Amino acid sequence: MQIDRVYTAPPLFIISLILLLSTIFPTGCILLHTTKFRLISYHIGDDDGFTTLYLKFNTSDFITLKLFEPSHVILYRDTFYMGKHNAAICLSSYRKTPPDGKYILCIYDKNNNQVFEKKLFFTKPNISIISGKEQWWEEKPDTYVLIGINLTIMNHGDLPVYPLDVEILIDNKTMGSYITLPTILAPGSIGTVYSFTYIKNIKSEKHQIQIFLRNTDGETIADASYPVSPHENVSFLRYQWHYQKEYQVKIPSSEALYTYYKTQNRLNTDDYAAYVFDPYDDMFLKMFTEEILRFYKQNDDVGKINFVASFVQKSLEYMEDDPSDPEYEYPRYPVEMLIDKHGDCEDKAILTAAILDYIGYNVSLLRLPNHMAVGVHLNKSIPGYSYYIKKYYYLETTQKGWRLGNIPKEYRNISDITVYPISCRPLLIHSWKNATHYFTTDGKDFVKIKILLENLGEETAKNVEVKAGFFSGDNQCYNGETITIPILEARGEKILNMKVTVPSGISTILKTQVYLNSKMVDEKKSDSWFP
Template sequence: MKSSNALFYFFLFLYLVGFLLTWFNSETSIDCYIGDSGESLIGEDTVNSEPYSASITEESTTPGTFSRTYSWDYEGCNWQLTLPLDNELYEKYKSRTRNRDYDLFASDPYDDWLIKDIAEALLSLSKAHGLEKSQIPGLCISFVQSLNYTSDLESSGYEQYPRFPYETLYENGGDCEDTSILSVAILQEMGYDAVLLELPEHMALGVKCNNGYRGRSFEYEGSNYYYLETTGSDWQIGEVPEEYADQPVYVVPVYRRPMIKLDFKAQCAYSKKEGVVDINVTVRNVGSERAENATVYVALQAEDKLSFWDEIESSSITIEPEEVFNYTAKGLTVPAGNKFRVYVQVSGEDLVPENITSAWAMI
């Protein structure tokens, strides 16, 4: 009887896996066309006598999922793009920590499928319409600029709340850092060399262009990146809004890399002779690349900050993006009557070392 039940559940599991894979693949396609609503006009040059305003329409598919059609203007034509969106996936993104650098939102690996589909759709549209290569970034930005602008405080209740590209598309907009993050992700997938440009109280995009372009550019590692505004509309490459014309600009490269966030809890048992400390360490990779050959080092640091009463190091580990690794260091000792603090560091291949310490204590 038990073997029959086990066989039944095994086949049920295989059926569900097959169903989910079929459903997922059916929902990740993107439809795109140029022209008036309702007509598929890929490859035809449709020039509008009057400009279209940006708009969106939504259509339910299966429970918890829907498709959204974005419509916007560029180079005298109306362009449309339809994306599949999922409520459950959106909630998963909302649950992820915002405590990471801006570029790691743009390089996040878990929405690669969507960014790739958007890039391919926009490239297909640009080819069908006969756009020059120099016009393609403008098409991409015109799509992003058509999204609604909403401040972080208004939309999330926080002063600063950067979003992953999937969230910006799901919410149909965001503020300057959200649209810049989305834009740089799409342009890089298209093969363009793009960076984030961070200004006081603002963020924009930098696109590597030939020296023939006019407007404001910024040099980074021997290349010129021209300013491109991602909020508002009709901004040209190199054109800077007047309120930001004299602001300092910091170039933020976007590439995949691991980034570690640390936390720990310590418990100490005392005696007349010594203190015995157990430390539970939580290691989270909030980066966009796996942390290879990482090690966790835990020590009881002496008051001179150069020596340690006791120490231990973990074996080598690999931590995937968004993965959490828990490590427990048990039985570290410090002689009675001496000050100490807990010192934790994670280091590894292609990983900027991260460390944290506790307050000073005395046995």
């Protein structure tokens, strides 16, 4: 992790100035120093799901900046030295629109005297649905499936809005609620909101559709009603494979889902269960799984698991992420794998685990040296096979023809195995949004770190601690700081600001660590040593 550097105003300069003034005015009168503050600009924006107030300002001396929210509680507080600065202040928690009303920005000098005040007024969100476009699949003659809806939205307000889902009614009958892809409706802008829906058995006739768009608080922020006439307007994915006989299946594709996942940065974690936990392709996986299981009618767990594995092994080509660089990894989300129709061992394992998890099996990802497979737990034994690790049978998803419990020779008797359960659990990672090293002339240097903490799992994380400190070569921690987060919801994120004093006289490296129930689950460190 790289760290920026900032040199603060030297106190020796101020002392020299005072001595100079005492020379110019020998009577002993010294001119009183007044802190000058100028707000250059400000605007509201979004910072990866957090509504943020961006400030640009100049100050002639040390100041304390405070922002009060409409309830008069201090929302933000920080200190700045002489010079030109940029500040980014989070106004709300992750994907939440902040309260409307009056915010007050106050500036105080080093003697705690107020030298500046600015009132900022923000109004309630005002959202309207301009139009809707549906995606239809003619599953059977004159019978359609609504597999997607794309809404064009206008945000007339001055705060960002974060839609969560859409509730859909057809002919006054509730069809269900469907999660939308993460979208930010910026103030004064027009945007689009997409949801993969999978609503079956809609007849070939005119219908009235009603749409209620809701935010992360479950509040309806916009609604619309208009007539629709189903007509097939989707492209298709086709697969074929052999399992005791030949099978072929055709399912609708989703360009919107594929584009979304293809543009996502890969997650900074070895726990690839995160790619299974991601919820935005759940309806697509439901559709796909139901389609391929139409061919398998037997009530046989082992047979059904082998049937799914045969699809992944045989219909999807094995291909390295980068043939010129064996160390490069690009883990694919299940939708990416299904649409690309190729991938390497972890891609095949992720897709297989996602399908089996949807069916209801207890599965895990198994990370072996230079390989990944799937572990499957069954409440009954498989004749001729034993558990591979932790009551999981081994399932090979890369090489063709392997059945549940059968282990390729090169992966037998291996002890270096990491198990990542596909279960309802938290999955915590963190990153540094920025880190700045402040140099002071009194030798009390410090680093400010802005940390993004994420829970990629399916369960709320409790008793989370984020620790920052400087570590020597023998792993001794100096000047450690800790922030406790009582609760971080599933799929939730949190911004943390930490300040750590740089120890003098010893070579150290800066580390941040995330603990869940007193166990370290993630760690980051600086690229360079201090001082």
